[in-house]
Amino acid sequence: MKVDDLVDAFRDRFGAEPGVIARAPGRANLLGAHVDYSEGWVLPAAIDRAVWVAARPARGAETRLTALDLGEEASFDVAAAAPPVSERRGPSSWVDYPRGLAWTLGRRGIEVPPIDAVFGGDLPIGAGVSSSAAVEMAFLVAWEHLAGFQLSGLDRARIGRTVENDYVGVQSGIMDQFASVHGREGHALLLDCRSLQHELIPTPEDLVFLVADTGVRRALAAGTGFNDRKSECFRAADLLRPHLPALSTLRDLEPADLDRLRHVLEPPLDRRARHVATECRRVLDGAEALRDGDLDRLGDLMARSHRSSRNDYDVSIEELDVLQEAAASAEGCYGARLTGAGFGGCVTAITSEAAAGHVREWTAAAFERRFGRRPELHTCRVGTGAGIVTG
Numbered sequence: 490m491k492v493d494d495l496v497d498a499f500r501d502r503f504g505a506e507p508g509v510i511a512r513a514p515g516r517a518n519l520l521g522a523h524v525d526y527s528e529g530w531v532l533p534a535a536i537d538r539a540v541w542v543a544a545r546p547a548r549g550a551e552t553r554l555t556a557l558d559l560g561e562e563a564s565f566d567v568a569a570a571a572p573p574v575s576e577r578r579g580p581s582s583w584v585d586y587p588r589g590l591a592w593t594l595g596r597r598g599i600e601v602p603p604i605d606a607v608f609g610g611d612l613p614i615g616a617g618v619s620s621s622a623a624v625e626m627a628f629l630v631a632w633e634h635l636a637g638f639q640l641s642g643l644d645r646a647r648i649g650r651t652v653e654n655d656y657v658g659v660q661s662g663i664m665d666q667f668a669s670v671h672g673r674e675g676h677a678l679l680l681d682c683r684s685l686q687h688e689l690i691p692t693p694e695d696l697v698f699l700v701a702d703t704g705v706r707r708a709l710a711a712g713t714g715f716n717d718r719k720s721e722c723f724r725a726a727d728l729l730r731p732h733l734p735a736l737s738t739l740r741d742l743e744p745a746d747l748d749r750l751r752h753v754l755e756p757p758l759d760r761r762a763r764h765v766a767t768e769c770r771r772v773l774d775g776a777e778a779l780r781d782g783d784l785d786r787l788g789d790l791m792a793r794s795h796r797s798s799r800n801d802y803d804v805s806i807e808e809l810d811v812l813q814e815a816a817a818s819a820e821g822c823y824g825a826r827l828t829g830a831g832f833g834g835c836v837t838a839i840t841s842e843a844a845a846g847h848v849r850e851w852t853a854a855a856f857e858r859r860f861g862r863r864p865e866l867h868t869c870r871v872g873t874g875a876g877i878v879t880g
């Protein structure tokens with residue numbers, strides 16, 4: 490993505506210079522699959538792929554938008570941003586993100602002015618590297634700048650989560666927006682999703698994230714499947730609580746307690762609970778491995794995380810499994826796992842700069858042998874969090 494192209498498109502459409510350019514990155518998640526909404530720990534890093542928004546205050550009452558990568562335009566009235574549709578289980582259009590943001594801010598007493606904006610980026614869309622969180626955070630930073638208010642990083646992340654939960658209708662956790670806002674170059678981020686405290690853990694300089702895309706998009710399945718998983722986790726916690734009074738969410742479940750209390754949970758709740766309990770431990774172990782610079786151990790935990798996401802949490806598909814197995818078996822790859830919500834989307838593998846080319850080829854060839862087509866592969870590095878590019 491060239492920011493110049495965005496500015497050119499802005500000039501073409503609005504005949505003026507943008508007042509601000511904001512940028513927010515996507516994220517890769519090393520460990521911590523589907524545990525953020527159970528208040529567990531996650532280990533994501535911002536990546537060097539992002540969404541940029543060029544914007545200025547609008548002259549009229551309407552917010553006018555161009556999605557450059559999609560070649561689409563839309564407009565809406567921020568003062569009457571349509572209320573969410575209660576039965577919605579996923580976005581009906583990209584415009585839900587900026588419109589949902591205006592709606593969410595309005596509910597918090599922040600009336601944002603209408604804007605003219607062009608946005609685009611170099612993040613694969615709907616693939617599990619948080620393109621939607623990046624859109625939300627980039628628009629939020631742009632709006633803050635143009636309207637003259639400033640939110641804390643945590644508030645930004647919470648607002649983005651509310652857009653997803655209450656407007657778009659996906660009951661996701663806070664990880665994606667948090668990583669997009671708090672990511673720091675050269676660091677992964679260990680986030681405790683209960684206290685919302687985070688620790689920045691240095692990553693090796695030559696760490697490469699290879700993001701291998703299945704090309705499968707199951708937006709609807711991801712929306713309904715996502716919400717189903719969350720309800721299952723809450724139901725499992727409700728059933729366990731009489732036996733473990735100190736348990737608030739599944740984060741508080743020790744794997745040993747689960748063995749003792751398995752009879753309390755009917756299938757598949759027992760497997761869902763096991764995934765969350767074991768994944769939380771894997772995240773803490775993985776953070777320790779990263780602090781020690783032990784990428785082999787981190788990679789091994791990623792492989793276990795993938796297996797648990799597949800066998801216990803049921804969010805993998807065959808294409809993801811093939812990519813994961815291929816990447817993990819390539820010489821020079823430390824580990825790989827599905828990223829984001831699953832049900833399609835991408836696998837993230839970690840390698841060194843030197844090994845990345847080989848791991849790419851090996852992974853793509855294995856996928857092609859099985860499915861007769863090349864997967865799209867993105868070579869990413871650790872990037873930095875959301876902010877203003879110029880203003």
Ligand code: GLA
Nearest residue numbers: 522523661662663664829830
């Ligand atoms: C999506 C959600 C996150 C998280 C992951 C799964 O990316 O937005 O909150 O739940 O899935 O780990």
